[in-house]
Amino acid sequence: MNEHSFFFTAMIYLAAAVVCVPVAKKLGLGSVLGYLLAGVFIGPNVMGFIGAEGQDILHFAEFGVVMMLFLIGIELEPSLLWKLRAPIIGLGGMQVLISTAVISVIAWWMGQPWNAALALGMTFSLSSTAIVLQILKEKGWMPSAAGQSAFSVLLFQDIAVIPMLAIFPLLAPVGAATSTGGHTTFREGLPGWMQTLMVFGAVITIILAGRYLVRPLLRLVAQVRVRELFTTFALLLVVGISVLMTLVGLSPALGAFLGGVVLANSEYRHELESDIEPFKGLLLGLFFIAVGASIDFKLVLSQPLVMLGLVLALMMVKCLILMGLGKIFKLSTDQNLLFGYSLSQVGEFAFVLLSFTRQNGILPDATASMMTAVVALSMAFTPLVILLYEKLLQPRFTITESSTREADAIDEKNPVILAGFGKTGNVIGRFLLANGVPTTILDLDSDRIDMLHNLGIRAYYGDASRQDLLHAAGAAEAKIIIIATDTIDQTAEIVKVVRQHFPNLQMLVKAATIPDTFDLMELGVLHIYRESLDTSLRMGADALHMLGFRAYNARRAASTFRQHDEKALKELSALRDDRKTYLNTFKERIEEMSKLIQTDKVKPWNDEILSWDERSLMEEEGNPEIEGIPDANSSEEILNVKKENT
Amino acid sequence: MAKILILFAHPALEKSRIHAGLLKNMKGLQGVTVHDLYEVYPDLNIDADREQALLLQHDIILFQHPFYWYSAPAIIKQWQDLVLEHGWAYGHTGKALSGKRIGNVISTGGSQQSYTVGGHHGCTIHDFLLPFRQTARLCNMEYLPPFVIHGTHRLKRSDLPFCCMQYRETLEALRDDKYSPAMLQEAAYLNDLIAQTSDSN
Numbered sequence: 001m002n003e004h005s006f007f008f009t010a011m012i013y014l015a016a017a018v019v020c021v022p023v024a025k026k027l028g029l030g031s032v033l034g035y036l037l038a039g040v041f042i043g044p045n046v047m048g049f050i051g052a053e054g055q056d057i058l059h060f061a062e063f064g065v066v067m068m069l070f071l072i073g074i075e076l077e078p079s080l081l082w083k084l085r086a087p088i089i090g091l092g093g094m095q096v097l098i099s100t101a102v103i104s105v106i107a108w109w110m111g112q113p114w115n116a117a118l119a120l121g122m123t124f125s126l127s128s129t130a131i132v133l134q135i136l137k138e139k140g141w142m143p144s145a146a147g148q149s150a151f152s153v154l155l156f157q158d159i160a161v162i163p164m165l166a167i168f169p170l171l172a173p174v175g176a177a178t179s180t181g182g183h184t185t186f187r188e189g190l191p192g193w194m195q196t197l198m199v200f201g202a203v204i205t206i207i208l209a210g211r212y213l214v215r216p217l218l219r220l221v222a223q224v225r226v227r228e229l230f231t232t233f234a235l236l237l238v239v240g241i242s243v244l245m246t247l248v249g250l251s252p253a254l255g256a257f258l259g260g261v262v263l264a265n266s267e268y269r270h271e272l273e274s275d276i277e278p279f280k281g282l283l284l285g286l287f288f289i290a291v292g293a294s295i296d297f298k299l300v301l302s303q304p305l306v307m308l309g310l311v312l313a314l315m316m317v318k319c320l321i322l323m324g325l326g327k328i329f330k331l332s333t334d335q336n337l338l339f340g341y342s343l344s345q346v347g348e349f350a351f352v353l354l355s356f357t358r359q360n361g362i363l364p365d366a367t368a369s370m371m372t373a374v375v376a377l378s379m380a381f382t383p384l385v386i387l388l389y390e391k392l393l394q395p396r397f398t399i400t401e402s403s404t405r406e407a408d409a410i411d412e413k414n415p416v417i418l419a420g421f422g423k424t425g426n427v428i429g430r431f432l433l434a435n436g437v438p439t440t441i442l443d444l445d446s447d448r449i450d451m452l453h454n455l456g457i458r459a460y461y462g463d464a465s466r467q468d469l470l471h472a473a474g475a476a477e478a479k480i481i482i483i484a485t486d487t488i489d490q491t492a493e494i495v496k497v498v499r500q501h502f503p504n505l506q507m508l509v510k511a512a513t514i515p516d517t518f519d520l521m522e523l524g525v526l527h528i529y530r531e532s533l534d535t536s537l538r539m540g541a542d543a544l545h546m547l548g549f550r551a552y553n554a555r556r557a558a559s560t561f562r563q564h565d566e567k568a569l570k571e572l573s574a575l576r577d578d579r580k581t582y583l584n585t586f587k588e589r590i591e592e593m594s595k596l597i598q599t600d601k602v603k604p605w606n607d608e609i610l611s612w613d614e615r616s617l618m619e620e621e622g623n624p625e626i627e628g629i630p631d632a633n634s635s636e637e638i639l640n641v642k643k644e645n646t
Numbered sequence: 647m648a649k650i651l652i653l654f655a656h657p658a659l660e661k662s663r664i665h666a667g668l669l670k671n672m673k674g675l676q677g678v679t680v681h682d683l684y685e686v687y688p689d690l691n692i693d694a695d696r697e698q699a700l701l702l703q704h705d706i707i708l709f710q711h712p713f714y715w716y717s718a719p720a721i722i723k724q725w726q727d728l729v730l731e732h733g734w735a736y737g738h739t740g741k742a743l744s745g746k747r748i749g750n751v752i753s754t755g756g757s758q759q760s761y762t763v764g765g766h767h768g769c770t771i772h773d774f775l776l777p778f779r780q781t782a783r784l785c786n787m788e789y790l791p792p793f794v795i796h797g798t799h800r801l802k803r804s805d806l807p808f809c810c811m812q813y814r815e816t817l818e819a820l821r822d823d824k825y826s827p828a829m830l831q832e833a834a835y836l837n838d839l840i841a842q843t844s845d846s847n
Contacts, residue, residue, distance in 0.1 A: 552685065553658065612658035
């Protein structure tokens with residue numbers, strides 16, 4: 001493949017995604033369906049931009065699933081995984097066993113020999129981790145009962161793939177070439193006990209290496225302070241796990257998941273997450289496109305009714321089994337519907353298993369390619385089924401008002417606009433809403449917006465530094481804008497736009513650091529709130545209290561310190577020379593900090609409190625015992641008093 | 647045996663001699679609950695439900711505090727504003743505190759002489775406590791004479807044990823209902839009654 005054609009193919013994929021996904025999202029269809037449609041569009045049946053190489057891309061893009069499971073693992077504390085053990089083994093195990101049995105019987109009844117029927121049963125019992133988790137995450141349904149159950153089942157299916165791969169060669173008809181379909185692994189040719197030992201060995205290697213090898217390595221790599229090296233290492237980690245797992249014949253996705261769980265408590269968790277995330281997103285998108293492109297429409301159209309019937313019957317059977325299990329595991333009707341609907345398709349692993357059956361002669365070529373089309377169609381139908389659930393079924397069960405969302409059109413005129421619904425913003429928003437203050441929430445994180453929608457809170461996706469958006473949000477009539485965006489650049493942009501176009505708004509602005517605070521002061525912001533100041537002072541005050549200071553004294557000390565700190569900061573800002581180029585920001589920060597600490601020493605704020613001190617009065621009255629009065633700062637006395645009171 | 651609730655308010659107990667001593671000396675006294683308002687509510691955000699429940703569990707309520715600016719520290723006022731709700735403490739249906747006794751335990755810098763008509767402060771302690779007295783009446787409570795420690799600025803460390811002992815005895819006598827209504831009616835300070843009972847014994 002020459003360079004030109006490689007870039008041309010890349011351009012086709014990227015362009016198709018960029019065009020189809022926003023359109024699909026705008027229509028409320030979700031990104032997965034967007035990618036699938038993009039794949040269909042550029043595939044051999046419509047535009048014909050990509051042909052047979054789509055299959056290779058599919059295999060390559062499956063790596064996105066591995067990355068997704070790594071990310072899911074890293075977000076999952078081991079303790080939480082332990083809590084999920086009952087649904088994973090119970091619900092997941094029953095689902096795989098019953099679905100395999102039922103589908104096998106049906107296939108056998110439809111005239112397949114028993115070995116082919118069993119292979120189809122096992123293949124079709126699996127669901128698509130990639131599609132289901134992506135949809136559940138996008139809709140913010142992961143934490144729901146249905147989401148947790150679906151996740152448990154998918155996890156078990158990933159484990160179940162291992163014995164399936166072992167059973168498949170046994171199903172091959174006698175005399176057929178028992179090739180393993182290119183999956184040459186270390187394990188073959190070894191006695192059974194050795195194979196088992198290797199599987200356990202690989203799992204234990206991942207756990208031990210994750211604990212004792214990867215963490216120090218991550219620290220080393222982080223210390224080099226080359227940003228992309230960390231990304232490289234993160235990728236190496238996931239790829240390495242995949243290679244190891246493939247070598248011993250285990251599911252790479254499962255290995256990556258395990259690796260993620262082991263690193264869930266690591267201090268580099270968030271860096272790893274944010275480094276892998278974009279790769280995962282790109283590869284999954286590519287994967288969905290490849291699935292779309294791989295649907296053989298010629299085959300489908302040659303016998304459309306049969307194909308459609310097969311797909312619908314298959315999904316119905318899977319769905320009914322799932323909902324039966326959901327009932328046993330006490331899911332509510334609406335959650336159970338979501339659970340059944342979401343897992344009713346066949347998973348990406350079926351592509352692997354089906355090519356396996358073809359090579360082993362378990363299934364004739366014609367049947368195998370027909371089944372492949374069935375799998376792809378069932379995956380393509382999933383977003384539609386979920387859409388059906390969301391628009392038609394869910395509203396009947398949820399009492400809250402319908403979840404129809406007007407994308408971006410803001411029809412509210414509230415007195416408060418809250419820009420940024422992150423760590424700080426979400427507490428402010430909750431506080432205002434709890435006190436009945438109608439607030440218009442703007443945020444740039446679409447996942448967050450979706451989550452809020454699902455909670456019944458109206459929030460709008462958009463960049464609050466855009467004048468038209470602010471206007472639409474009612475900035476001309478509002479009284480206050482609270483700016484709690486994540487970066488100082490965003491914050492400064494919003495401040496400038498508000499000053500210029502909406503002078504009627506009072507601004508309350510969050511600042512993360514002292515340099516940010518200075519920047520905002522220079523922009524003329526009056527109400528600046530340093531992110532960690534109040535928390536720090538509350539912790540400090542509680543520490544004083546625990547040491548035996550009176551609660552009220554500790555509280556006043558914190559309050560006084562804050563006033564002192566803010567005043568000192570203002571003075572420092574005035575003194576700061578206006579050289580804008582920060583040659584050595586870190587050094588500057590240290591200097592500023594040391595200046596601040598010096599002012600702390602010069603003004604012993606706590607001694608300034610003369611009220612409630614009777615020493616001067618005693619002096620006036622000529623009492624010789626002034627010295628006998630306990631000193632506010634002698635903690636020994638305070639500790640005594642404290643003990644007596646409790 | 648009556649139950650006593652002491653609503654204690656001192657914004658800077660770490661600087662106090664008298665109140666730290668009084669509290670220390672009566673520690674563990676049976677039937678007496680000390681409720682340290684500034685310690686429990688450093689942000690003055692008083693939990694009215696909790697306070698009302700505490701009041702219902704006791705028969706005698708005593709505000710113990712320094713006599714700042716002829717009145718109590720700020721938290722006592724905040725407490726009154728939030729806890730003594732209309733319809734609960736007063737008003738047609740407000741009978742929750744009816745029949746309970748209430749009073750003040752205070753320390754002042756000035757001597758007893760200075761708290762006389764024509765004295766340095768111009769009025770008696772009894773006069774200055776008018777808002778507390780009337781509050782008690784409005785809540786259908788019986789207002790007790792105050793327990794007062796005068797001249798705290800001149801007080802020597804050696805005088806403390808006597809004050810503490812007096813206070814402890816007063817609390818015990820109130821708890822065991824040793825004072826007749828007539829005695830309470832007549833006394834200017836609760837302190838005076840100690841002398842009487844110990845005289846009669």
